[in-house]
Amino acid sequence: MTVRIPYGRQTIDEADIRAVSETLRSDWLTQGPKVEEFERELAAYCGAKHAVVFANGTAALQAAYFAADLKSGDEFVTSPITFASTATAGLWQGAKPVFADIDPTTGNLDHDSCLRHLTPKTRAIVPVDFGGRPADLAAFKRLAKAKGLVLIEDACHALGADLAKRKIGSVSDMTVFSFHPVKSITTGEGGAVLTDDAGFREKLSEFRTHGIKRSEDWLYAVESQGLNYRLTDMQAALGLSQLAKLDGFIARRREIARRYDEAFNSWAELEPRVGAVEDSAWHLYVIRLRGALASKRRDIFQAMRRAGIGVQVHYIPVYFHPFYERLGYKKGLCPKAEDFYSRIISLPIYPGLARAQQDEVIAALRKTLDALGAKAHAR
Numbered sequence: 001m002t003v004r005i006p007y008g009r010q011t012i013d014e015a016d017i018r019a020v021s022e023t024l025r026s027d028w029l030t031q032g033p034k035v036e037e038f039e040r041e042l043a044a045y046c047g048a049k050h051a052v053v054f055a056n057g058t059a060a061l062q063a064a065y066f067a068a069d070l071k072s073g074d075e076f077v078t079s080p081i082t083f084a085s086t087a088t089a090g091l092w093q094g095a096k097p098v099f100a101d102i103d104p105t106t107g108n109l110d111h112d113s114c115l116r117h118l119t120p121k122t123r124a125i126v127p128v129d130f131g132g133r134p135a136d137l138a139a140f141k142r143l144a145k146a147k148g149l150v151l152i153e154d155a156c157h158a159l160g161a162d163l164a165k166r167k168i169g170s171v172s173d174m175t176v177f178s179f180h181p182v183k184s185i186t187t188g189e190g191g192a193v194l195t196d197d198a199g200f201r202e203k204l205s206e207f208r209t210h211g212i213k214r215s216e217d218w219l220y221a222v223e224s225q226g227l228n229y230r231l232t233d234m235q236a237a238l239g240l241s242q243l244a245k246l247d248g249f250i251a252r253r254r255e256i257a258r259r260y261d262e263a264f265n266s267w268a269e270l271e272p273r274v275g276a277v278e279d280s281a282w283h284l285y286v287i288r289l290r291g292a293l294a295s296k297r298r299d300i301f302q303a304m305r306r307a308g309i310g311v312q313v314h315y316i317p318v319y320f321h322p323f324y325e326r327l328g329y330k331k332g333l334c335p336k337a338e339d340f341y342s343r344i345i346s347l348p349i350y351p352g353l354a355r356a357q358q359d360e361v362i363a364a365l366r367k368t369l370d371a372l373g374a375k376a377h378a379r
């Protein structure tokens with residue numbers, strides 16, 4: 001069955017297309033003036049001193065781990081309810097991901113569980129802003145400071161989110177974004193790290209360009225095991241054009257979330273929505289099935305897919321993946337995350353989702369629940 005309404009997708013207009021075409025006619029294709037401009041604008045938007053952009057969000061995460069000097073023998077504590085690359089990018093730098101449990105009301109890393117998982121080998125704390133809702137960053141900042149750890153925020157869902165009158169991107173030691181087509185804005189593939197720290201900034205750009213620190217005349221010095229993780233000027237031009245529309249995109253996502261709330265808040269078979277805050281970037285709208293209905297998750301998922309609705313599940317706990325099992329991670333590590341995973345379904349949410357399409361999603365879910373005998377009654 002083809003998916004007519006995906007869970008997420010890009011929003012591209014003629015201005016975006018023009019911006020990319022103009023760059024194709026310029027002297028620069030790879031990293032050049034558009035990359036610099038995009039970095040300046042992105043940093044300004046977030047209220048951070050520096051932005052360093054990368055080929056994708058995973059590369060940006062790996063660069064952040066490099067800049068934080070994570071090495072073999074080091075550990076970082078993160079959430080299992082995330083995309084695998086939060087953990088895998090750290091493994092590439094030789095460090096070991098340690099999974100702490102989540103707060104089931106938000107899907108975000110739980111502060112106390114994180115605290116219990118710190119060891120003398122811990123070097124970084126890596127909360128994920130699940131679904132676009134900021135993690136408890138004030139608490140993690142205090143914890144990181146008290147223990148001398150680097151706070152690296154995986155904010156791949158959260159560009160455009162607000163936290164206590166600040167923009168996400170200006171709070172943690174390093175904040176990582178992705179510009180994959182389903183994220184807040186897109187460059188096709190792309191990512192960024194935001195930081196106020198000049199030392200981190202230097203390390204990040206060194207890693208992005210082959211470990212080269214500076215060059216003079218014909219001389220350049222490879223100082224570390226860097227890679228080529230650059231973003232192109234074509235992509236940066238798209239990013240700049242998209243960034244100008246970011247606030248509008250987020251406003252639209254918040255409106256869609258509110259409409260889903262109105263539709264579902266009274267349904268007894270759903271738990272109150274995840275991430276019930278207005279300052280979220282609303283990358284995901286996640287519903288949780290209640291009680292006995294949780295065991296019908298696969299039926300509900302398949303019925304929605306048959307109706308052409310691209311529901312998804314975010315996320316399979318990272319350590320459930322075969323690769324992580326082979327590394328020795330065992331089921332049962334994070335019981336709250338595992339329970340959360342067993343009950344969630346993500347519904348379509350993206351700026352271009354039309355009202356009529358959203359109504360169709362809501363009607364399809366109601367019909368599915370009714371067919372399962374779990375009438376959508378009032379609580």
Ligand SMILES: *Cc1c(COP(=O)(O)O)cnc(C)c1O
Nearest residue numbers: 056057058082083085156178180
């Ligand atoms: C998208 C995403 C990434 C990876 O970003 P890419 O640009 O796809 O490499 C990492 N972490 C989270 C939470 C994400 O959603």
